[in-house]
Amino acid sequence: MTGGVTGGATAGGPPLARLFAIAYRQLIDGLHERLRELGWTDVREAFGFVLLAARDQPTSITELAALMGVTKQAASKLVDVMAGCGYVSRGADPHDGRQRPVALTGRGRDLLAAVEQIYAELEGRWAEVIGAGQVDGMRRDLLRMLSSDRLGDGIGAGRLPPVRPPS
Amino acid sequence: MTGGVTGGATAGGPPLARLFAIAYRQLIDGLHERLRELGWTDVREAFGFVLLAARDQPTSITELAALMGVTKQAASKLVDVMAGCGYVSRGADPHDGRQRPVALTGRGRDLLAAVEQIYAELEGRWAEVIGAGQVDGMRRDLLRMLSSDRLGDGIGAGRLPPVRPPS
């Protein structure tokens, strides 16, 4: 139990990357702990991404893979698991026989609602500590930062980039 | 290439957790890309944590494990790899024969310097986009948030929590 814990990279404090890692883990762990309490016991960490992506309209394996920054094979496996749990269903695209759209089931929609509710709770707790204005400011700045850079093609203009760069 | 990318959980925008995930990945990928350009080709993602932790004084497997939120076995394996690459060395504690302190080598110190320099560059680029004040504010708020909560024991009082909760 020596030092090093508070030590930072730059004079200004610990590197942002480390703070992001801790903050992310804290939120994700909080989310899943709460989900378990509510009876959602089979939810894997990556499910949230798929739920969000399929929220407004069915999505595809390829899009999910790009969004999460993993291979299509990995995305396919994940969707298989989620389908097995009853959160999504695979359909058939009438206009393109290759595609097998991924759509939320009722159960998936219920889970998504729970996730959104819990995120709101967790962020509310942040607001209690650092203030609602700071939380909003942080989201605004992150959003601005993350949707700004990146090349001028499809990606970038107001859209969030994927979790991993397209490589 | 449909929607869903901009879709958020709450009315206020995408959940903070997702923004943190993207921001973290972007910084870490930027770091390692730059490191590779500079000739550091064998650097694994988790090395940075060890470097930071061993920065001021030698650390231990147990502390590293706690800090990174992984098992001691995993921490041990990681340190083995880093020692194999010549970034750290294992010693012997004169006062406790069980401990085998993990210390930075000269090469490890060089790598740490490169990492800190690159982080500064990357954060500088953030400052160009959202402003230096915003970057500082973000670090301050995150720091305040992350070192505030958590039980009143050793952890919490001004110290950053580990990446994963102590479980």
Place this chain on the structure above:
DNA sequence: GGAGATGTTCAACCAAGTTGACTAACTGGA
């Protein structure tokens, strides 16, 4: 001195990703 706690490692296993090869369906030009 002996019981229990602590620091570390060994071995076997597992989860979640990867790469590579493949099928099926769509698209566009000669």
Place this chain on the structure above:
DNA sequence: TCCAGTTAGTCAACTTGGTTGAACATCTCC
């Protein structure tokens, strides 16, 4: 019209970075 090339998705084998469980040496304290 047909065929080359691209795109969506899957199957199988493998890699990786972790896990659990057991062992061992050392320290602490009554």
